[in-house]
Amino acid sequence: MAIATNPFVFIGCVELRQALDRHALDERELMDRLEDVPAGSIFYHTHGYFLRHRPMTTAYGNDFARWAAVEVRDQALAERLAVVDPFAFRDLESLREELVTIVSDHLRGLTAVPRAEPSGAFHFQQSHIVTVELGPRANTLAEFRDGLAGVDASAIYFHMVEARARLGRPSGDFAEWMRMSLGLDALAQRIERIDTFMTSLERVRARVLGLVDQALETHAA
Template identity: 30%
Template sequence: MPLIKAKEPFIFKTQLSLVETTGLKARDLTELSHYLKEVPEASIYYHTHHFLQQHQYLTPEPPNDIAYWVTNVLQEDEIGERLAAMDTVRFNSLGALRDAIVSAIDSYLAKDTQLRKAPPGEEFYFMKCILFTLPTQYKATDLKEFCECLKHVSIHCLYNHIFEGRLRPPLGVNDFSNWLKTSLSEDELAKKIDKLDPYTQTMEGLRKRIIHFIEKQLEDAKPC
């Protein structure tokens, strides 16, 4: 059976990031909650998703660095554990993720717990991440080409399409699954890739799993 050719090729894109300070810092949970409500979404992104990219060789991934600071600097273990256990992958927008983090902190603050303050120099400094997306030399029009490209693109490219893709329309769907379903009618393959939890494995591990799924699909499609 000949491979389906897409009308529009999948162009693999990588990303570069520019990190800037916001000039805001928090010394305790009250200030943390206050500023989390004000900072731009680029800051929410930096302190959750960008943290994963920095530590992508560790499995399981470390928690977001808000949870890390609350637990290790403030030593507020109860709320730190709640923030660390937050399933980032289920949020389809940074706004929804922000609301969940703030809600968890505010609920904890409502208990009138005596708050700990960060030692001087260990305050939580709010940063923000500005992203630049650039096309690579790799593009695919069918499943075989797509698989070959996946073997060569950088982890930054994978990160862009897996993590960033979920935050772009259609919300909650990574770029790979969206293209495979809409351009190649590979619905089942798209579902398998979409079900992978990118937060519990390295990017290289994720690459291998996706390639395995595609190669299995190509093998099954061969005529007997």
């Protein structure tokens, strides 16, 4: 079994939230705030949604869709926002533009602007990620498999979501390590293709484990 040129270090994370002085009571205000909030807030309410809702698959996909459905009760807008895959955009500004366009197009077809109750205002936030090293380092694919099986789910988020979307590592840390340190390019490509949108972190973990198990069986044969 190949020994990695560099060991894999599992990194877990916690999210430190920061409330912004930006709020929306109706859909027009939501559109206006989307245009001027920091990019970090767009990230928090889209990509970051998967860290906060990790125990189960969510029906909404981002905080904006959830607000439209639950607080404004505008299912048409909620459905349009829910299918926006944040991982499909090259950067946060492109994602912001798509969200603004969806809300703007939706409003053009309405005679009245849907509004939430005062208690249901949308409150924009952003967050900072604090990281911590978890467990023993992995020097082989088998050790990686053992570590991945038991590591905190926040590590799945950090290596598969945060790394891709905000840290400039588009392949994700798992695939990059397998390619660069173990020379397992085919396995790396399969892991790169895992879709992290509209699923749970535990399902992503299971998908990676399944691919790693297949590779281990192939090498053992």
